[in-house]
Amino acid sequence: MSAIPTLADIEDAARRIAAVAVRTPLIEAHTLGQRLGCRLFVKAEVLQRVGAFKFRGAYNKICQLDAPTRARGVVAYSSGNHAQGVACAAAMLGAPATIVMPTDSPAIKMANTRAYGAEIVTYDRYKESREDIGQHLSSERGLALVKPYDDLDVICGQGTAGLEIAEDMARLGLAPDVFLAPCSGGGLATGCAVALKAKFPNAACYSAEPAGLDDMARSLAFGRRVTNNPAAKSICDALLAPTPGEITFPIAQRHLAGGVSATDEECLKAMKAAFLELKLVAEPGGAVALAAVLSGRLDVKGKCVVVMLSGGNVDPATFKRALDTD
Amino acid sequence: MSAIPTLADIEDAARRIAAVAVRTPLIEAHTLGQRLGCRLFVKAEVLQRVGAFKFRGAYNKICQLDAPTRARGVVAYSSGNHAQGVACAAAMLGAPATIVMPTDSPAIKMANTRAYGAEIVTYDRYKESREDIGQHLSSERGLALVKPYDDLDVICGQGTAGLEIAEDMARLGLAPDVFLAPCSGGGLATGCAVALKAKFPNAACYSAEPAGLDDMARSLAFGRRVTNNPAAKSICDALLAPTPGEITFPIAQRHLAGGVSATDEECLKAMKAAFLELKLVAEPGGAVALAAVLSGRLDVKGKCVVVMLSGGNVDPATFKRALDTD
Numbered sequence: 001m002s003a004i005p006t007l008a009d010i011e012d013a014a015r016r017i018a019a020v021a022v023r024t025p026l027i028e029a030h031t032l033g034q035r036l037g038c039r040l041f042v043k044a045e046v047l048q049r050v051g052a053f054k055f056r057g058a059y060n061k062i063c064q065l066d067a068p069t070r071a072r073g074v075v076a077y078s079s080g081n082h083a084q085g086v087a088c089a090a091a092m093l094g095a096p097a098t099i100v101m102p103t104d105s106p107a108i109k110m111a112n113t114r115a116y117g118a119e120i121v122t123y124d125r126y127k128e129s130r131e132d133i134g135q136h137l138s139s140e141r142g143l144a145l146v147k148p149y150d151d152l153d154v155i156c157g158q159g160t161a162g163l164e165i166a167e168d169m170a171r172l173g174l175a176p177d178v179f180l181a182p183c184s185g186g187g188l189a190t191g192c193a194v195a196l197k198a199k200f201p202n203a204a205c206y207s208a209e210p211a212g213l214d215d216m217a218r219s220l221a222f223g224r225r226v227t228n229n230p231a232a233k234s235i236c237d238a239l240l241a242p243t244p245g246e247i248t249f250p251i252a253q254r255h256l257a258g259g260v261s262a263t264d265e266e267c268l269k270a271m272k273a274a275f276l277e278l279k280l281v282a283e284p285g286g287a288v289a290l291a292a293v294l295s296g297r298l299d300v301k302g303k304c305v306v307v308m309l310s311g312g313n314v315d316p317a318t319f320k321r322a323l324d325t326d
Numbered sequence: 327m328s329a330i331p332t333l334a335d336i337e338d339a340a341r342r343i344a345a346v347a348v349r350t351p352l353i354e355a356h357t358l359g360q361r362l363g364c365r366l367f368v369k370a371e372v373l374q375r376v377g378a379f380k381f382r383g384a385y386n387k388i389c390q391l392d393a394p395t396r397a398r399g400v401v402a403y404s405s406g407n408h409a410q411g412v413a414c415a416a417a418m419l420g421a422p423a424t425i426v427m428p429t430d431s432p433a434i435k436m437a438n439t440r441a442y443g444a445e446i447v448t449y450d451r452y453k454e455s456r457e458d459i460g461q462h463l464s465s466e467r468g469l470a471l472v473k474p475y476d477d478l479d480v481i482c483g484q485g486t487a488g489l490e491i492a493e494d495m496a497r498l499g500l501a502p503d504v505f506l507a508p509c510s511g512g513g514l515a516t517g518c519a520v521a522l523k524a525k526f527p528n529a530a531c532y533s534a535e536p537a538g539l540d541d542m543a544r545s546l547a548f549g550r551r552v553t554n555n556p557a558a559k560s561i562c563d564a565l566l567a568p569t570p571g572e573i574t575f576p577i578a579q580r581h582l583a584g585g586v587s588a589t590d591e592e593c594l595k596a597m598k599a600a601f602l603e604l605k606l607v608a609e610p611g612g613a614v615a616l617a618a619v620l621s622g623r624l625d626v627k628g629k630c631v632v633v634m635l636s637g638g639n640v641d642p643a644t645f646k647r648a649l650d651t652d
Binding site (some may be wrong): 022278279281 | 348350370402604608645646
């Protein structure tokens, strides 16, 4: 595989995960689309195993490890969704999993990760380096490190969601004009863009990030990887990576049209819209692409728009905040 | 069509609605199934147009009305989901819709019905007869009455959801041992049972009702249509029909193995389970079949179980009550 994955790489990944991953539906959001004057489709990746797209990349990575490596086990660092994806995929493939998670991860993500049988090692998100802890555990215990985005197998796994969108659009006789995916390190946005652009070269693909943590958008605008202000915080616990990945950024430069962002309040409102109009549960970061569209950040009038709803692992307390928005 | 619809009748309905209805996914609930020791599948009919299965039957009925009748318009009485189904289908087919709704319908159901362009006439659920008001409007204004369940076209429309379950089960190489559907007048439960039993004669199909409003369960046990205590109330606003339908009951006697029920508290807990484990929004009545299974009312150990999640039109205040359960 070259540094920029191809459609064939993603098709290979799709074959590897076909028997175990959920082929999530692409749902037309009739009422929201009517309100926006566009045709709006939502890729309901909240219905994926573990409630987020992360299962795809984790399984595509771990299933390719050789038997002795799998037997020793895997290690991953994650704010929560990659944690669950790795824990679930590892359990299905008989590999012990150790997950490095920040102490302030949502309770639901920690509990689910533990329920899949993983060992959890916690760290302070604002003081310690999860990469260092992960590397240390990897070399000390001989564990295979499953990175959250800077790995071609992980990127191609996430890209299978984009491939499914392309297939469903073709089946509907439609061509997407605009595609938006939530973006932290960029594995999902770039993987999906590779698949979509291969099938629909005119689709404009965007990353969606929390306001103030829009490192991908600014990096694309500046033409080099820039970093977020370390003091920036967001309710989108899944989207706090400080800078685009080394591997994902060149793919983003090749395939993304740019980046958009949405505020915490807009994400909460998008979660409520998903509740009211789609009957889907989204977490704040999972709703950021929908939030960007609903906030009018992009001109979507008359267009065919596809939005990735990437995760739904949200604690009841946070969901209640979303329900309380106007 | 005879008094008991056949698979062919439901296949006809499926062809009529194919281009407009959502083919909703059948989702395996891995974690809940593991907890119950069974394979558990959920038919996510909350993802249907209008957030409930009711669109199926309404469209199948209205699309068969002749042009002059459609031009005069349709009338329906409903606690909310049938209201939205009729309003939406009528709007798509160019028929004016008048909907008779109880004054205490959930706000979300009234607002959505109005948003589809229907005229709403309200009545007091505990003092007035919605059937009388509907009949009166029908004869006075020459409107076609679209009954919520006692109509073969409506029953066959709802049955298309069961046909899809049968197709998806066959594709998975599985045979359902148990099927449960929420039941008010019985249109959904009987329509789906006709389709499922035709494809899987050994499937045991059950109606699921709110505790204290289990007229179908008791009617099946007694061998004749019995009525609920008029004072009985439930949070399941969609499931308050006082007695099984005249047309649905003989179908239920032929095709249902019996009826189960769940308390309001169990329905709220099932809504929370759907939130946490499935990322789907269910209303209380929509979750009653899942509630009955999660409460251990049926022996499902080692079985293949399919549960209908029939609607997701719930006000935020009620959903917060569900999130607050233990």
